[in-house]
Amino acid sequence: MKKSLSLLLALALAVSSLTACGGGSGSGSTTAAAAPAETKAAETQSATLPDIGKVETAAAGAEVAAEASGKGAAETSSKDSLIMGYTKEPDSISPGTDSKTNAQMVCQMCYDALVGKDPENQSVMVPGIASSWDFEDDGTTLVFHIRDDIKFHDGTPLTVEDVLFSLDYAVQQGLNAAGASILKSWEAGDDNTVVIHLEYAYKPILQILAMPGFSIISKAFYEKCEAEGTNFGQVENGTGAYILERWTQGDRIVLKAYDDWHRGTPAIKHVEIVTIPDETSGALMAENHEIDFFIGMNSADVDRMMQVDGLTILNVVSAGTHLAAMNLTREPFKDNLALREAVAYAMNRDEILEGGMNGYGKVTPGPVTPGYFGFVEDFEPYPYDPEKAKEKLAEAGYPDGLHIVFKTPSDSWYCNPSQVLCEQLRKVGFDVEIQIQERATYLQECQNNLDYDMCWYMTWGDFPDCDPPMWTKFHSSCIGQNMGNWGGLNDPEVDALLLKARTSIDDEERIACYKELAEMNKENCWYLFVFTSYNPICFDSHLKGVVPITSVLYNPAFFYWE
Amino acid sequence: MYKFIIKRLLMLIPVLLGISFILYSIMSLTPGDAATLMLGDSANEQAILKLREELGLNGGFFENYIRYIGNIILHGDFGISYRTRNPVFTEVLTRFHYTLRLAFTAILISTVFGVLFGIIAAVKQYSFTDNFITAVTLALTSMPDFWLGMMLIIIFAVTLKLLPISGATSWRHFILPGLTASANYMAYTIRQTRSSMLETIRMDYVRTARAKGVPEGKIVFGHTLKNALMPIVTLVGVNMGWQLGGTIIIEQIFGIPGLGSLLIMSIRLKDTPVIIASVMFVATLSSLINLGTDILYAFIDPRIKSLYQTKKKAVKTSG
Numbered sequence: 001m002k003k004s005l006s007l008l009l010a011l012a013l014a015v016s017s018l019t020a021c022g023g024g025s026g027s028g029s030t031t032a033a034a035a036p037a038e039t040k041a042a043e044t045q046s047a048t049l050p051d052i053g054k055v056e057t058a059a060a061g062a063e064v065a066a067e068a069s070g071k072g073a074a075e076t077s078s079k080d081s082l083i084m085g086y087t088k089e090p091d092s093i094s095p096g097t098d099s100k101t102n103a104q105m106v107c108q109m110c111y112d113a114l115v116g117k118d119p120e121n122q123s124v125m126v127p128g129i130a131s132s133w134d135f136e137d138d139g140t141t142l143v144f145h146i147r148d149d150i151k152f153h154d155g156t157p158l159t160v161e162d163v164l165f166s167l168d169y170a171v172q173q174g175l176n177a178a179g180a181s182i183l184k185s186w187e188a189g190d191d192n193t194v195v196i197h198l199e200y201a202y203k204p205i206l207q208i209l210a211m212p213g214f215s216i217i218s219k220a221f222y223e224k225c226e227a228e229g230t231n232f233g234q235v236e237n238g239t240g241a242y243i244l245e246r247w248t249q250g251d252r253i254v255l256k257a258y259d260d261w262h263r264g265t266p267a268i269k270h271v272e273i274v275t276i277p278d279e280t281s282g283a284l285m286a287e288n289h290e291i292d293f294f295i296g297m298n299s300a301d302v303d304r305m306m307q308v309d310g311l312t313i314l315n316v317v318s319a320g321t322h323l324a325a326m327n328l329t330r331e332p333f334k335d336n337l338a339l340r341e342a343v344a345y346a347m348n349r350d351e352i353l354e355g356g357m358n359g360y361g362k363v364t365p366g367p368v369t370p371g372y373f374g375f376v377e378d379f380e381p382y383p384y385d386p387e388k389a390k391e392k393l394a395e396a397g398y399p400d401g402l403h404i405v406f407k408t409p410s411d412s413w414y415c416n417p418s419q420v421l422c423e424q425l426r427k428v429g430f431d432v433e434i435q436i437q438e439r440a441t442y443l444q445e446c447q448n449n450l451d452y453d454m455c456w457y458m459t460w461g462d463f464p465d466c467d468p469p470m471w472t473k474f475h476s477s478c479i480g481q482n483m484g485n486w487g488g489l490n491d492p493e494v495d496a497l498l499l500k501a502r503t504s505i506d507d508e509e510r511i512a513c514y515k516e517l518a519e520m521n522k523e524n525c526w527y528l529f530v531f532t533s534y535n536p537i538c539f540d541s542h543l544k545g546v547v548p549i550t551s552v553l554y555n556p557a558f559f560y561w562e
Numbered sequence: 563m564y565k566f567i568i569k570r571l572l573m574l575i576p577v578l579l580g581i582s583f584i585l586y587s588i589m590s591l592t593p594g595d596a597a598t599l600m601l602g603d604s605a606n607e608q609a610i611l612k613l614r615e616e617l618g619l620n621g622g623f624f625e626n627y628i629r630y631i632g633n634i635i636l637h638g639d640f641g642i643s644y645r646t647r648n649p650v651f652t653e654v655l656t657r658f659h660y661t662l663r664l665a666f667t668a669i670l671i672s673t674v675f676g677v678l679f680g681i682i683a684a685v686k687q688y689s690f691t692d693n694f695i696t697a698v699t700l701a702l703t704s705m706p707d708f709w710l711g712m713m714l715i716i717i718f719a720v721t722l723k724l725l726p727i728s729g730a731t732s733w734r735h736f737i738l739p740g741l742t743a744s745a746n747y748m749a750y751t752i753r754q755t756r757s758s759m760l761e762t763i764r765m766d767y768v769r770t771a772r773a774k775g776v777p778e779g780k781i782v783f784g785h786t787l788k789n790a791l792m793p794i795v796t797l798v799g800v801n802m803g804w805q806l807g808g809t810i811i812i813e814q815i816f817g818i819p820g821l822g823s824l825l826i827m828s829i830r831l832k833d834t835p836v837i838i839a840s841v842m843f844v845a846t847l848s849s850l851i852n853l854g855t856d857i858l859y860a861f862i863d864p865r866i867k868s869l870y871q872t873k874k875k876a877v878k879t880s881g
Contacts, residue, residue, distance in 0.1 A: 250819020
């Protein structure tokens with residue numbers, strides 16, 4: 001009896017200890033990439049996940065919106081509160097101070113910018129604080145007509161002086177540095193206008209000025225905070241759709257609707273943004289209807305969540321493009337096109353997407369997010385050809401293989417695809433040593449010191465235009481400390497092309513420049529773009545007005561309950 | 563006794579100084595820059611340099627450290643968080659009460675049930691009940707707490723819908739995390755209680771008490787448990803220290819905005835003032851808890867109490 005019991009206990013111990021082993025599913029996991037998941041055909045309304053990429057935003061976004069407005073014409077629910085879950089907490093909600101998307105999301109809920117975006121199509125600009133605007137002097141001057149009927153949340157009226165002060169404030173914020181470099185000067189004009197002079201004509205300037213970082217703040221309130229020593233980042237007095245009621249650090253932000261919002265009183269009167277550090281817990285809370293909207297789902301939870309009644313899951317193409325970079329400033333990849341081509345032919349993008357992201361993404365062989373202005377639609381990358389890769393490796397002078405170090409941060413959405421790529425490279429003869437690093441170390445070594453052979457990273461476009469990601473990735477001025485040209489590319493022809501695209505106000509000319517750049521990148525194998533990931537979101541099916549947004553900056557002011 | 567307490571409190575000072583120096587050195591020597599991590603990958607060099615200037619990161623290591631420690635000692639100023647720009651001490655105290663609630667819940671569950679089941683296992687030694695309790699303790703120590711937490715969520719929150727999954731707004735939010743945090747320590751407490759009880763239950767005075775017809779309950783709770791308390795109190799004291807500093811994973815799973823979550827976020831962003839303040843805070847608390855445990859011994863064990871009284875009398879008579 002005792003012997004049997006002992007054996008049983010030993011077996012229980014062995015089984016219990018094995019429960020700690022297994023593939024990770026949350027962020028920070030460094031386990032091996034999951035096997036490709038099968039896409040299941042679910043029977044709920046979200047059965048076939050719409051591949052809502054930015055390239056289809058106008059169409060798909062319109063489809064979703066049409067469905068919403070059709071049903072929305074019927075009675076709306078008396079429910080007027082919304083609980084949103086997010087996996088990270090903002091550090092600051094004042095404009096331009098916190099790079100996290102949820103911080104910018106709350107910022108845009110509480111503040112308005114000079115211009116806004118159409119909630120159903122982020123490429124279309126709509127009036128914000130400015131009722132209208134004019135381009136003058138060949139696009140180098142902007143005249144904004146400021147509304148005179150807008151009040152801050154404390155009841156004080158917004159004036160031209162606040163707008164000027166806000167621009168002074170915005171250009172000093174580190175996050176706005178790229179946009180600030182384009183603004184030359186600004187002053188009050190006639191008849192309640194603000195005149196902004198640009199360093200050069202810049203077509204996407206309105207997109208920059210619509211960003212949360214350039215929101216309009218109250219000069220008097222800011223000065224009061226400075227005088228009293230109040231942390232401006234943790235309070236607000238904007239003109240946006242929502243007023244900050246309460247912020248419990250680490251727990252939730254509670255907002256209430258601003259009834260005098262110039263774009264109309266929101267249907268959702270109360271919003272709580274809850275911090276849920278664990279992605280799986282967030283998905284379970286959505287399943288349990290403890291929260292109504294969850295941003296930050298793990299792709300591994302999507303299939304299961306599709307089976308849950310009452311939930312809508314949307315796979316939104318993100319503003320981030322994943323790529324593999326080769327160090328162009330040192331051996332072995334410097335001046336060795338054949339070697340870079342070997343990597344290009346060895347890469348199977350579909351396999352990387354399946355193995356690294358469970359298939360949740362869109363292969364993007366060209367630069368930038370699909371749907372962004374300047375995205376090259378019909379671009380053909382190098383085909384997957386391992387035999388050709390081996391030939392190129394031999395041609396490059398390494399017939400017996402080559403040892404390289406591949407660096408990647410430990411976050412699963414970098415680490416998992418990296419491991420798949422490394423395995424593909426090993427199959428063609430590379431001896432790859434993968435180094436999974438903590439983020440700070442990875443940034444220090446790869447971004448600042450260019451101390452790597454190959455690395456994996458992601459670019460992000462804050463608004464739907466090619467210029468920012470292309471400029472930071474390809475221009476020679478962006479090499480080095482905290483800059484985006486991680487490959488170290490220094491080509492005057494590329495610099496000239498980028499400048500031409502940036503300063504032209506002719507769309508056709510700009511598109512032609514980006515197409516030429518894409519071809520140059522392919523010919524020279526500078527950067528190997530792989531895929532754009534999806535940002536799955538889930539929300540209660542009765543919540544309407546949700547249109548997929550690549551930047552993830554959702555505003556509940558445009559939602560309503562059915 | 564008072565001299566003992568003062569001596570222990572004074573010993574805290576070099577300990578805390580040592581902790582602050584070690585942590586500051588580690589944060590300075592590890593790669594990564596707080597300003598870069600805060601502004602993101604796309605910020606330009608000028609913006610990074612400006613923020614470094616604002617945060618006081620441009621001086622040398624010793625200059626920065628001496629300035630930092632001087633502010634703490636002379637002004638009680640732990641600085642501001644690089645991340646939120648709030649005073650560090652406010653950040654730590656705001657988060658601490660969540661960790662305290664979680665730790666208290668875990669300690670209460672692990673101590674009450676640990677002692678209870680330990681007593682039962684000792685009294686019914688080698689019975690089915692004892693073996694069952696032993697098996698349960700083995701299971702509790704074997705389960706990783708993140709797995710146990712998720713299982714409890716699935717059973718009680720998702721399937722049975724009895725308790726909430728995440729958050730910290732009501733007492734109900736602390737039940738599942740408290741159970742998760744208490745599991746391992748409950749197992750240790752059960753084993754320790756059982757072991758201590760078995761030692762004392764075999765003493766001659768217990769046999770005498772039984773022979774005199776003292777009820778079994780009074781023997782167990784009135785005599786045996788009292789004499790078996792010392793190791794259990796030690797374990798509870800150690801448990802408290804662990805709970806205050808070691809609930810990071812549980813806080814992440816259950817969305818409790820405690821010190822553990824704050825520490826993780828601060829480490830990721832190299833928010834050095836918050837890291838040092840949090841660790842020093844927990845170290846101070848742990849030391850005070852250990853001191854409290856040592857003082858408690860005097861109240862539990864008359865022999866220790868008499869030791870202090872004997873010394874006092876000796877001093878008085880010699881003086």
